[in-house]
Amino acid sequence: MEDIFQGYKGMALETLKKYHVRVWGKTHIVTTRGEFDGTILPRAENDDDQHIVLKIITGYNIGVDIITITDMKETGYKKANYKIPEKEFPFTEGLPAVKLFGTGGTIASRLDYRTGAVIPAFSPGELYGAVPELADICNLTTEKVFAVFSENMGPPQYLQLAKAIGKEIENGVDGIVIGHGTDTMHHTGAALTFMVQNSPVPIVIVGSQRSSDRPSSDAALNLMHAMYAAGNSDIAEVMVCMFGPTSDEYGFLHRGTRVRKMHSSYRSTFRTLGDTPLATVTRKGVKAIKKQYNHRRKDRNVKILPYFEEKVTILYYYPNMQPDIIDALVDCGYKGIIIAGTGLGHVNKPVYPAIKRAIEKGVNIFMTVQTLWGYTHMFVYDTGRDLLSMGVIPLDNMLPEAAYIKLGWTLGQTTNREEVIDLMQHSINDEITKREPYNGYLLYQGGVPEVEQFVKNFRK
Amino acid sequence: MEDIFQGYKGMALETLKKYHVRVWGKTHIVTTRGEFDGTILPRAENDDDQHIVLKIITGYNIGVDIITITDMKETGYKKANYKIPEKEFPFTEGLPAVKLFGTGGTIASRLDYRTGAVIPAFSPGELYGAVPELADICNLTTEKVFAVFSENMGPPQYLQLAKAIGKEIENGVDGIVIGHGTDTMHHTGAALTFMVQNSPVPIVIVGSQRSSDRPSSDAALNLMHAMYAAGNSDIAEVMVCMFGPTSDEYGFLHRGTRVRKMHSSYRSTFRTLGDTPLATVTRKGVKAIKKQYNHRRKDRNVKILPYFEEKVTILYYYPNMQPDIIDALVDCGYKGIIIAGTGLGHVNKPVYPAIKRAIEKGVNIFMTVQTLWGYTHMFVYDTGRDLLSMGVIPLDNMLPEAAYIKLGWTLGQTTNREEVIDLMQHSINDEITKREPYNGYLLYQGGVPEVEQFVKNFRK
Numbered sequence: 013m014e015d016i017f018q019g020y021k022g023m024a025l026e027t028l029k030k031y032h033v034r035v036w037g038k039t040h041i042v043t044t045r046g047e048f049d050g051t052i053l054p055r056a057e058n059d060d061d062q063h064i065v066l067k068i069i070t071g072y073n074i075g076v077d078i079i080t081i082t083d084m085k086e087t088g089y090k091k092a093n094y095k096i097p098e099k100e101f102p103f104t105e106g107l108p109a110v111k112l113f114g115t116g117g118t119i120a121s122r123l124d125y126r127t128g129a130v131i132p133a134f135s136p137g138e139l140y141g142a143v144p145e146l147a148d149i150c151n152l153t154t155e156k157v158f159a160v161f162s163e164n165m166g167p168p169q170y171l172q173l174a175k176a177i178g179k180e181i182e183n184g185v186d187g188i189v190i191g192h193g194t195d196t197m198h199h200t201g202a203a204l205t206f207m208v209q210n211s212p213v214p215i216v217i218v219g220s221q222r223s224s225d226r227p228s229s230d231a232a233l234n235l236m237h238a239m240y241a242a243g244n245s246d247i248a249e250v251m252v253c254m255f256g257p258t259s260d261e262y263g264f265l266h267r268g269t270r271v272r273k274m275h276s277s278y279r280s281t282f283r284t285l286g287d288t289p290l291a292t293v294t295r296k297g298v299k300a301i302k303k304q305y306n307h308r309r310k311d312r313n314v315k316i317l318p319y320f321e322e323k324v325t326i327l328y329y330y331p332n333m334q335p336d337i338i339d340a341l342v343d344c345g346y347k348g349i350i351i352a353g354t355g356l357g358h359v360n361k362p363v364y365p366a367i368k369r370a371i372e373k374g375v376n377i378f379m380t381v382q383t384l385w386g387y388t389h390m391f392v393y394d395t396g397r398d399l400l401s402m403g404v405i406p407l408d409n410m411l412p413e414a415a416y417i418k419l420g421w422t423l424g425q426t427t428n429r430e431e432v433i434d435l436m437q438h439s440i441n442d443e444i445t446k447r448e449p450y451n452g453y454l455l456y457q458g459g460v461p462e463v464e465q466f467v468k469n470f471r472k
Numbered sequence: 473m474e475d476i477f478q479g480y481k482g483m484a485l486e487t488l489k490k491y492h493v494r495v496w497g498k499t500h501i502v503t504t505r506g507e508f509d510g511t512i513l514p515r516a517e518n519d520d521d522q523h524i525v526l527k528i529i530t531g532y533n534i535g536v537d538i539i540t541i542t543d544m545k546e547t548g549y550k551k552a553n554y555k556i557p558e559k560e561f562p563f564t565e566g567l568p569a570v571k572l573f574g575t576g577g578t579i580a581s582r583l584d585y586r587t588g589a590v591i592p593a594f595s596p597g598e599l600y601g602a603v604p605e606l607a608d609i610c611n612l613t614t615e616k617v618f619a620v621f622s623e624n625m626g627p628p629q630y631l632q633l634a635k636a637i638g639k640e641i642e643n644g645v646d647g648i649v650i651g652h653g654t655d656t657m658h659h660t661g662a663a664l665t666f667m668v669q670n671s672p673v674p675i676v677i678v679g680s681q682r683s684s685d686r687p688s689s690d691a692a693l694n695l696m697h698a699m700y701a702a703g704n705s706d707i708a709e710v711m712v713c714m715f716g717p718t719s720d721e722y723g724f725l726h727r728g729t730r731v732r733k734m735h736s737s738y739r740s741t742f743r744t745l746g747d748t749p750l751a752t753v754t755r756k757g758v759k760a761i762k763k764q765y766n767h768r769r770k771d772r773n774v775k776i777l778p779y780f781e782e783k784v785t786i787l788y789y790y791p792n793m794q795p796d797i798i799d800a801l802v803d804c805g806y807k808g809i810i811i812a813g814t815g816l817g818h819v820n821k822p823v824y825p826a827i828k829r830a831i832e833k834g835v836n837i838f839m840t841v842q843t844l845w846g847y848t849h850m851f852v853y854d855t856g857r858d859l860l861s862m863g864v865i866p867l868d869n870m871l872p873e874a875a876y877i878k879l880g881w882t883l884g885q886t887t888n889r890e891e892v893i894d895l896m897q898h899s900i901n902d903e904i905t906k907r908e909p910y911n912g913y914l915l916y917q918g919g920v921p922e923v924e925q926f927v928k929n930f931r932k
Contacts, residue, residue, distance in 0.1 A: 065851070075851050163818040163855055166792035195815035199791045276816050276846030325797065328788035328812065330876050331659045332626035337785065340800035352788065355655035356736050358623040386736030391525070391535055395623055416790050 018054035022061025024078055028052070031084035038088035041066065043080040050074075051090070101140040102147050108186035108243030110150040112139070113176060115169065115192050116159035143232045149295065150187075150243040162193025162219070165200060167320035167420065173200070174207035177215060178316035187214045187242025189235075194219040194273060194281070197252055201268025202417040205250040205441050207317050212309040216242045217268070218253045221279040230255045230279045237263035237293045245298040248308045249441065251290060254282040262292040267302075269414045269443035272384065285384055286409050287445055306441075319424030324348040326416050328382060329359050335366030342369065347427070348376045348419040351404070352412040357381055357388035358395045364402065371403040376432050378405050378419060380412040405433055408444045418443060478514035482521025484538055488512070491544035498548035501526065503540040510534075511550070561600040562607050568646035568703030570610040572599070573636060575629065575652050576619035603692045609755065610647075610703040622653025622679070625660060627780035627880065633660070634667035637675060638776035647674045647702030649695075654679040654733060657712055658742070661728025662877040665710040665901050667777050672769040675710045676702045677728070681739040690715045690739045697723035697753045705758040707751060708768045709901065714742040722752040727762075729874045729903035732844065745844055746869050747905055766901075779884030784808040786876050788842060789819050795826030802829065807887070808836045808879040811864070812872040817841055817848035818855045824862065831863040836892050838865050838879060840872045865893055868904045878903060 016034040017025055033039050033052060041048045041064070050068035063075035139146065139154070146152060157176050158169060177188055192200055201217055208215060218238035220231035238253040250268040258280060266284045275281040284290070291300045323346045327337070341349060349370070353359055357379040359367070371377055379388050379399065388406035390396030400406070407415050415436075422435045437444070476494040477485055493499050493512060501508045501524070510528035523535035599606065599614070606612060617636050618629060637648055652660055657679055668675060678698035680691035698713040710728040718740060726744045735741040744750070751760045783806045787797070801809060809830070813819055817839040819827070831837055839848050839859065848866035850856030860866070867875050875896075882895045897904070 161818075161853070161855060163789075163791075163814050164820045166820065193815075195818055196791045273815070273843050274845055276841040276843045277849060278846060281843065281846075322792060322794070325793075326788050326790050328786050328872075329623075330786050330873065331623075331656045332782060332880075333785075334782070336804045337801070340804055341797070344796045344800055354623050355653075355733070358621075358655055360624045360626065381736040383733050383736045383741065385734055386738060386741075389737060393621070395621060412788075413790065420792075 020055050020061070020064075024055070024061045024064055027064065027078045027081060027084070031086075033084050033086045034089065036089060036091045037086040038090065039066065040085045040087055041076055041081060042083040043076060044082060045080050048074065048076065049087075099137055099141045099144075101137065101152050103151050104147065107149070107151050109184075110152055110187045110189060110239055110243045111180050111185045112152060112154040112189045112191060112239075113173065114154060114156040114159065115165070115173070115190060116161055139235070143235055145232075145236055145295070146239055149236060149239045152239070162195035162197065165193075165196050167203075167322055170200065170203040170207060170320060171318040174204060174316050174318045177204070177208050177211075178314055181211060181213060181314045182312055184312065185213065187245070188216065189238045189242045190215070190217045191235075192217050192219045194221055194254075197254075198268070198271045198273055198282070199413055199417055201250060201252045201266070201271055202414040202443065203268075203320075203421065205268040205443075206418055206421045207319070208250060209315040209317060209440065211248050211250070211306070211314045212311055213248050214242045214245045214308070215248075215250045216253045216265070217251065221255065221277065221281055233260065234263060236295050240295055241265055241291075241293045241298050245291070245293070246308045247291060247298065247300065247305045249290070249306050252282055253293060255279040256292065262294050264289040265291040265293055265298065267442050269441055270411065270445070272411055272413065285411060286386070287442065317421070317425070320420045321347060321423035322420065324350070324416060324420040324423060326350045326352060326412055328352045328412075329354055331360065333360055333363055335363045338363055338366035338370055342366075342373055342375055346375060348423050349378070350407075350412055350415045350419055351377060351379050352382040353379050353388070354382060356386075356392055356396055357390045357399070357406055358393065359399070361395075364398065367399070367404060368402050374427075374429075376405075376419065376423065376429065376436075377403070378407050378415060378436060380407050380410055380415045382412065384411065385409075405436065407436065408446070410443045414443045480515050480521070480524075484515070484521045484524055487524065487538045487541060487544070491546075493544050493546045494549065496549060496551045497546040498550065499526065500545045500547055501536055501541060502543040503536060504542060505540050508534065508536065509547075559597055559601045559604075561597065561612050563611050564607065567609070567611050569644075570612055570647050570649055570699055570703045571640050571645045572612060572614040572649045572651060572699075573633065574614060574616040574619065575625070575633070575650060576621055599695070603695055605692075605696055605755070606699055609696060609699045612699070622655035622657065625653075625656050627663075627782055630660065630663040630667060630780060631778040634664060634776050634778045637664070637668050637671075638774055641671060641673060641774045642772055644772065645673065647705070648676065649698045649702045650675070650677045651695075652677050652679045654681055654714075654741070657714075658728070658731045658733055658871075659873055659877055661710060661712045661726070661731055662874040662903065663728075663780075663881065665728040665903075666878055666881045667779070668710060669775040669777060669900065671708050671710070671766070671774045672771055673708050674702045674705045674768070675708075676713045676725070677711065678713045681715065681737065681741055693720065694723060696755050700755055701725055701751075701753045701758050705751070705753070706768045707758065707760065707765045709750070709766050711750060712742055713753060715739040716752060722754050722759075724749040725751040725753055725758065727902050729901055730871065730905070732871055732873065745871060746846070747902065777881070777885070780880045781807060781883035782880065784810070784876060784880040784883060786810045786812060786872055788812045788872075789814055791820065793820055793823055795823045798823055798826035798830055802826075802833055802835055806835060808883050809838070810867075810872055810875045810879055811837060811839050812842040813839050813848070814842060816846075816852055816856055817850045817859070817866055818853070819859065821855075824858065827859070827864060828862050834887075834889075836865075836879065836883065836889065836896075837863070838867050838875060838896060840867050840870055840875045842872065844871065865896065867896065868906070870903045874903045 018035045035052050035054050037052050050066035053065045053067050216238045218234050222229045252266040252271045256262045256264045266289050270284045270287050273281050274283045288301045290302050291298050387409045390400050390406045478495045495512050495514050497512050510526035513525045513527050526534050676698045678694050682689045712726040712731045716722045716724045726749050730744045730747050733741050734743045748761045750762050751758050847869045850860050850866045
């Protein structure tokens, strides 16, 4: 006999029984806080017995507190089928050869029956079944490199991906797409920029903010854009390809080092900070915005630099930060610390002695700004000067996340302080952007066109 | 005899001597990286001997690496005088009584001769001397509560300010302005929102991004806006008053809980995130944007809640975060941790056991999002559900900085877990904004007007 209250227990189960409502029942719920329509979803093993989970018309799941429920009525019943039809991907003479690496994540996903949650899925035929337009863009082959949620990605995955990319480029592919969850997509973008240098072909990281079981999903569009960019674009760099404006007109290609996730749920969440995106992309073309980039080449020479020191961390400054935190990091054996300081790159006086001790013990401490936009500028105030004199090294406008990844990558190669500083301050692909004519100087000022643009674009 | 090379030593001193250039000399410098014009500034005691510091025409200081210098020529000489003329502030019958609290910071500052750096200054007559228009706006009295750089502000200063505000309201003032450095202005905005509740008068925090010795300074304009808002506005809340658009048309009044510094050097750096600012302000009027706010009243009843537990921290998640960091925080006696998670509020699996141990030991762990825009939504993925089941509490769209301040304030009052959670999740003044009609539900979705607006306003 089928379990019609799958996963529900205790008071939540009693509530369903009381109103004769089943899991997968289309249901109207009246509560003291409003009325809702949707489908009752199964619940997870660990879930509480205080909520009923409803998949509403937008595709979102909400948890309705049972103590607010005054009435429920089942108006229909449809057991969800999230299986995607599978078809063989056709080969078309003349189209570019694109390799899709699967890593897990929302780019192709389905509802997990056991938990009612969205879980990642990946298969070549499924992709074609779901997005047949892909066959007009490229000849696709796929490979599941591993399957982890984006938040569980880390150095072992970066190294594995870098090596897989190197091998694929050697094999003569025209472009590479990496399906990736969105949480830490920008971290992977930075990691692959440092680990895969001088690529002859585009390397495009793509994901979706809304899974393919939801009506407003960006999965198909992002995937088509990424495939097109990988197969046809002249830009042979590590890029993040995600949703552009809400109008759906185009997607953006972002440099892996300058992109950041800036909204937890919105589709247009990935933004290039402190610069313009690299290019726009549609299903029919890539239009470069930046003038300078690494061009596609015929040769197969690529530098794979798969290094990462794991004892690196980000210290996000807040008022009243105490020295015990820095001391503890040193005691735990951390070898590199990225501080995301306030203002132009500051922390409070009480942590000075701990910073000094850490640096004396050989810990490499670098400064970024938690404002995310703008540059460190540590010569302006006493605080910045004091930190500089202790040996804290400014990273200009490198994003804290890119700096963390770069420091792990750098310390994986050398522990020589001068080499570390040199590698960190030498920009590999715009993780630091410098403005003419002050290239090389410790000056980054307002009033230049880029900053003016920032304000125009950054209202709210 | 005057020291004409003040602070310079070693190779930098030799370079000045070689080209016959003095400190305060207007100088043309030719380098391998470009040419510069400006005034040679004195150097600080701790500074290296590798750079010559030049104050260029924009008001910024740059450090010129001496090894790049091919020629220097002194074209003039003018010793800077940063002293502001002091005049007695006039009393005008009928104008509102505004109290300005000085805390240090860039709102009024001058160049420090010893170090060549900008340091804060504060005196009532100086303010009038510098900005005589203030006399048309209000009757001003001032009080230096303390003098610390913004990055050194913390709980002792918050408590002192809250009490000083309470006393001043009792004394019958019409509005309060707090001069504040910009680095942690938003932290103080949050702290005072929680510590000073139900104020009958406006409490306006103001600063400047460019000090008053620079031509593009926003100090005077921000100060006039703040004085006007404090003396005349109907909005009796804790607000941050800073520069609006580059056109200078108006300033913004931001809620203390929703504002964040978003550019390290730009004047239009303070932004209300996930909402519109509270109001615009000019020298002649305040125009509310938000419909709901606390109105000015005649009575003098204000709640001063000066509490803060100092063992609270922010943990900014990054890929490969390791459990030793959380264990170390517990061992150091931390009682509260704000996680700034990825995506909808996630961390990686390896830290689960440490989080579990911490919560079992009574540490209060709350989740915010490092995307800054958007909401935690921990029911969507396994990861979020797992963290919820361990006892990590989501804080919706509370900014990590506001959450840190609120947790310190909350734990200063109670250590009872239920009370802590209740206080944290109950929004005092929009640190959590909820959308109708889902008030109270675990649902925050894209596609609503506010989020659409976000994209329009957040290009780049």
